[in-house]
């Protein structure tokens with residue numbers, strides 16, 4: 001890897017430098033007075049106010065459940081296979097007979113299902129790969145945590161109720 | 167580390183489910199009759215009289231052109247699935263290549279329009295009742311039904327009817343090793359023929375006919391009894407039979423595959439070690455005509471657990487005087503302790519387990535040449551075959567190899583009169599009975615074994631962990647005298663060392 005020197009042609013106004021400084025200052029001043037006298041807001045008061053995001057926004061994951069609160073996931077590992085960030089970790093096991101409400105369709109279940117949100121790049125590939133529509137990305141964008149451990153979603157947390165999508 | 171007096175043959179890496187791919191050549195002798203020729207897809211191939219079209223194709227590596235379900239090179243031909251049909255010129259109908267003998271001058275097309283249409287139809291029928299639960303199915307990724315559907319299958323099914331479901335047999339344990347999911351079965355009957363003709367235990371049957379045709383154990387109460395049940399799950403073309411030990415453990419596309427040898431008995435079956443990130447998930451047999459054919463026994467198949475055991479000792483241990491326990495330490499300390507012990511001992515005996523490779527045997531012999539006596543020990547007595555297939559009573563892989571380098575077996579009285587016994591043993595040979603002497607253990611041990619030794623008052627001075635068969639290179643000579651060499655299939659992730667470095671620590675030489 002070498003260094004590439006890029007040279008640009010500057011116009012006279014750019015070379016004098018003061019012209020663009022003043023121009024920028026004027027924009028600031030204009031916004032300042034409009035905010036002051038006309039009450040025009042350019043930011044929102046988060047968290048009291050919230051921005052409306054697109055319906056297709058990809059946020060924190062969840063796993064959909066059926067009416068018995070059994071996860072729809074059959075531990076097929078397809079999401080783990082497709083995940084480019086390698087942040088999904090599944091351990092599979094046999095589903096007990098009595099939970100097997102759909103016969104053959106659910107003979108396998110995840111014993112544990114962890115998603116490391118710190119590694120996740122929110123590409124949504126897992127959602128697309130899932131043959132059971134089990135893993136989904138909600139529109140929840142508030143994912144700040146105090147420790148790294150909390151950023152690893154386990155099966156219990158993934159099965160939480162998510163409003164508005166699922 | 168090779169010795170020119172040994173014939174070393176690499177285990178043959180070959181696809182599972184296919185037989186020897188060795189082309190036949192005409193006898194160079196001018197008086198011999200020329201071999202007959204068959205034309206397959208426009209090219210002429212010589213064949214041995216008696217070969218079927220399928221076998222000719224296999225010999226010349228054309229096996230991928232002919233799909234098959236019921237045909238398996240290790241079993242008698244059934245000709246029931248109709249997947250292998252090919253077009254033979256001048257024959258009025260399509261022929262099943264697995265059961266049609268090749269004839270001189272025959273012209274065969276494996277991919278004509280008629281053939282592809284027939285295969286498409288066969289696939290459509292097979293899929294009519296197939297659950298298509300590939301996401302849950304352990305076979306997905308190495309499933310012949312999947313592969314052939316991609317290649318030949320119909321894009322859409324012509325069947326709109328409800329699929330047949332075997333309620334009882336959806337997940338039915340045929341034994342503690344094998345689970346049956348009858349919904350996925352394609353009725354190729356490889357499994358039935360295997361128990362009839364290969365193991366000769368007759369413990370599987372097909373009940374009923376047509377729509378209700380169902381696989382079951384001959385005696386439902388006993389279930390499967392043969393010792394080669396893992397093979398059923400290898401060659402079952404779909405996920406109908408799955409091996410419990412591997413069931414749901416891993417999807418097959420994550421697995422890396424390396425050839426190695428099974429060290430579960432003196433047969434030395436050729437295997438493929440399937441591992442993901444150096445964690446062994448299963449063994450599978452590789453075809454070797456001279457040793458194991460297509461098969462391997464369940465005991466060997468499960469024997470990787472000795473090496474993948476969480477309780478395996480993978481860090482050197484030395485006896486701590488103060489606490490009276492074996493404590494984990496580093497190799498420098500351990501080397502000093504064992505070296506001092508070996509130097510101070512007046513008479514030393516080295517007991518070499520017959521699970522050591524021949525190369526290790528020679529190293530041990532050389533290292534202790536003037537210091538101690540070296541004897542080999544298996545603990546299983548004389549070898550005899552346990553059945554007509556593979557299993558042997560000597561559960562160690564290399565008794566013959568160590569015999570061949572001039573070592574002699576351990577006699578019961580040999581141990582008396584020594585004050586130090588060094589036991590080298592890699593997880594397969596039995597431990598010799600030691601009483602009253604100091605013992606240094608080298609090799610593969612589990613925590614349980616060491617604890618048993620301690621309760622029986624054996625004074626274990628140190629434990630030096632070494633590499634297991636699948637983690638090292640070497641060669642074994644099996645019960646029939648075949649010498650086979652192998653290379654490491656997985657990388658050891660503990661602190662165990664290879665034998666040369668352990669020997670250097672023991673005798674205090676730099677290597």
Ligand code: SF4
Nearest residue numbers: 083120121123124126
């Ligand atoms: S969104 Fe993408 S990166 Fe995140 S878990 Fe799914 S597949 Fe992996």
Ligand code: SF4
Nearest residue numbers: 073074076077079130
């Ligand atoms: S979430 Fe979906 S893709 Fe992932 S293992 Fe479960 S069923 Fe398969």
Ligand code: SF4
Nearest residue numbers: 300303306309404405
């Ligand atoms: S047997 Fe093959 S096709 Fe059938 S579910 Fe299993 S992987 Fe899919």
Ligand code: SF4
Nearest residue numbers: 351352354355357402
């Ligand atoms: S269980 Fe497997 S091997 Fe046996 S008949 Fe069915 S598909 Fe064939």
Ligand code: FES
Nearest residue numbers: 236247248250264
């Ligand atoms: S493979 Fe020839 S009929 Fe089945």
